[in-house]
Amino acid sequence: MSPRQKGILCILASAFGFALMAFFVRLCDDFGGRISSFQKSFFRNAIALAIAAAVFFRQRRAGDCMPVLGRGGAKAWLLLLGRSAAGLVGIFGNFYALSVIPIGEAMTLNKTAPFFTVFFSWLFIRERISAGQFFALALGFSGAVLVMKPGFAGDATFATFCALAGGLGAGLAYTCVRELGLLKVDGAFIVLFFSAFSTLGSLPFFISSPAPMTFAQLLILLGAGVGAAIGQFGVTAAYRFAAPREVAVFDYSNVVFTSLLGFAFFAQIPDLFSVAGFALIVLAGLLSRRKNFPCARPISRGL
DSSP states (O other): OOHHHHHHHHHHHHHHHHHHHHHHHHHHGGGSSOOOHHHHHHHHHHHHHHHHHHHHHHHHHHTOSOOTTTTOTHHHHHHHHHHHHHHHHHHHHHHHHHHHSOHHHHHHHHTTHHHHHHHHHHHHHOOOOBHHHHHHHHHHHHHHHHHHOOOOOSSOHHHHHHHHHHHHHHHHHHHHHHHHHHTTOOHHHHHHHHHHHHHHHHHHHHHHSOOOOOHHHHHHHHHHHHHHHHHHHHHHHHHHHSOHHHHGGGGGHHHHHHHHHHHHHHOOOOOHHHHHHHHHHHHHHHHHTOTTOTTOSBTTTTO
């Protein structure tokens, strides 16, 4: 397979992993007392850290791996810190929004991440972007809105901004991942560093007000951590294989996976708007693959 095809497969796996994570996070409060978003975040990060550490050290023992920092040096450490800080902001924003506003609003706003990824990739690492690729991203986002049908009702303005901040943080984090990939930094180490950083970053908030959990909730958060690990490894690999402008639109498949999980476990049958949204998401993915896409002139030219 070409690097782009590998990137697409990895971003699809990542979207499925994050759909599992969101499903389990939403399910957690139904099996016990209410748990804060910081406590959910800590367990999600701690479980992902254990998985990332196992993968990383297994690769080290096997000897079938690249140098940890590639050719990045000090720049790699700065990018790792930036990726981790932005990713932690994204997690906090997304988890808080999921606990306050309807899941449709939270997930739709979180799907601004591909836009921010493409924009930051153009701004910071000067990757070329065409008007057609922006159009495909906008088409995919429109499909996500149709599937989720957010009402944006109520007074939870702060939670809405947190959800948007979650998308922005994720977009900036994925841009750092892309740059780290260009520097040949080991992918397992990227995930390990972020998981350790986010676990330590969420620990103070967790220990300040811990809530008792049932065994079922612990198992559910274990599932959320596994889904997060799949998502992290998938997105890290995807942006190492291909540029964000080539694969970011496929991140909208997360909406499809989430809807399928809702149908399978909560008997939520997609309506006509959801079906139309699925069609737009698929169409956006197909259009983004065309090399002779209309309006393919790079919009970054001359800037």
